[in-house]
Amino acid sequence: MTSDLDKLLESLELLAGTGAERRGYLANHGPMAAEALVALGVAGAAPGWTRLYRPILEPEPPERFRLDAADWREHLGDLSRLGDWTALFRRELAERDWLEVLRAWWPRLLPGLAASATHGVIRTAHGVRALTLAGPHPMLVDELAKGLGFWAARYQELPGSPALRGPDPLGVAISRLPRLTPDQIGHGGGISGDLAHLDGLAGFAEGLDRYGAPEAPDAVLDELISAAARVFLARPDAPIEFCHAVTGPAAVRLVLPHLPAEFAAPAVAASWQVVGGIVAAFSPERLDGLDVVLAEPPVAETLVERAVASGDAHVIKLTEAAFREHARTGDAALLHAAYAMADRWP
Incomplete structure (x- = not known):
């Protein structure tokens, strides 16, 4: 596991400073794919794949205006606040255990599950799995902050509220x-x-x-x-x-x-x-x-x-x-x- 973790951390280091999106709406798949390669049992391929993928990515947006607990709802789905959302989750994860933060924010973000064609929850999930297996390494905690921040900034609700109790299979x-x-x-x-x-x-x-x-x-x-x-x-x-x-x-x-x-x-x-x-x-x-x-x-x-x-x-x-x-x-x-x-x- 240590060797696999090293390869994942090497890949995340190569991706440091990159944004969650490129070209206006395409998700940065780098962290997700690197973690998936580790899960597939080919961790050795992850850094090389990441080096080839890295040049197409764009810089991470900076924090512009501080987001606080009192006003987060009105900024869900505001992509212009992506840097602010990531900064909010970095602060939260610096102050509380990552599981506590995840459990607090999951029900808030869930109605917007479609965010970035589900890439928000997918990136979050890959980060959660890495943390579960490897423990709260700072780079993995930061990856969770980026996943949650991306989900919040791209939050997208779809119509309906299905109860799953209908008449049809x-x-x-x-x-x-x-x-x-x-x-x-x-x-x-x-x-x-x-x-x-x-x-x-x-x-x-x-x-x-x-x-x-x-x-x-x-x-x-x-x-x-x-x-x-x-x-x-x-x-x-x-x-x-x-x-x-x-x-x-x-x-x-x-x-x-x-x-x-x-x-x-x-x-x-x-x-x-x-x-x-x-x-x-x-x-x-x-x-x-x-x-x-x-x-x-x-x-x-x-x-x-x-x-x-x-x-x-x-x-x-x-x-x-x-x-x-x-x-x-x-x-x-x-x-x-x-x-x-x-x-x-x-």
């Missing part, structure tokens, strides 16, 4: 969701910009309410992540959007064991809201047959080799999440999705 609920039309998306702002159009989509909130989920939160995540992998496989023209429908809820699962039990139900409801939002925004066709029987999954070693060889952060992160979730459910769709992602992403 997940596949039926997905197939019946209303959809944006192709001319409504692709006008700037990336995935987050497109998801914002859901505010005007008639019947979206009601469609979310159609899903009748299992009682156990982990079982809900099992269903959502497996269905998202099948949606991904069914839509080869849109790999990035549907990749996040897998990695976002998988990130929520990484964090839930460190939170109070009562946080789980709202977290899985928000995860369905995001998965449903991605389907409604980026899949104009009705998707049926999500229970398709798949062939034997690819060999694990092959998937890791392909992820590393791709050099792409999304492939690396999806492969790691697919391994983790497949170990729980045995659903071959997850590993097929990882294999397909390596093929689809140039």
Whole structure:
């Protein structure tokens, strides 16, 4: 573990001073992918990958105006305050245990789970896993501050408040969701910009309410992540959007064991809201047959080799999440999705 930690810390050191985004809306995947490479058992590849990735990144924005406990709500989703949000979490983490800070802020940030196409929660989750395994090293604590700060600055609520007590199983609920039309998306702002159009989509909130989920939160995540992998496989023209429908809820699962039990139900409801939002925004066709029987999954070693060889952060992160979730459910769709992602992403 020490050697793996050294490689992760080396990678984070290479990324020091870089911002959470580049080109106005693209997330900095460096810390997430480096940590995922460590989790995949190829920690030695992380620093080299990071060196190749580092030149495309932009500087971290500075703190401009101090954010205080009294006024944080009005600045949620204000990207111009990204440096201020990161500074707020650095102060909080300097004064309190990281778990205490996480538990205080999770319910505040959860309604904005869609932040940066779920990259806010994903970066937070990778930071949480590193802290859990390696302890409160200052660089790992700072990575958590950056993840939480990014989530807060890109905070994005979607319509609806699903109770998960509807009449339909997940596949039926997905197939019946209303959809944006192709001319409504692709006008700037990336995935987050497109998801914002859901505010005007008639019947979206009601469609979310159609899903009748299992009682156990982990079982809900099992269903959502497996269905998202099948949606991904069914839509080869849109790999990035549907990749996040897998990695976002998988990130929520990484964090839930460190939170109070009562946080789980709202977290899985928000995860369905995001998965449903991605389907409604980026899949104009009705998707049926999500229970398709798949062939034997690819060999694990092959998937890791392909992820590393791709050099792409999304492939690396999806492969790691697919391994983790497949170990729980045995659903071959997850590993097929990882294999397909390596093929689809140039």
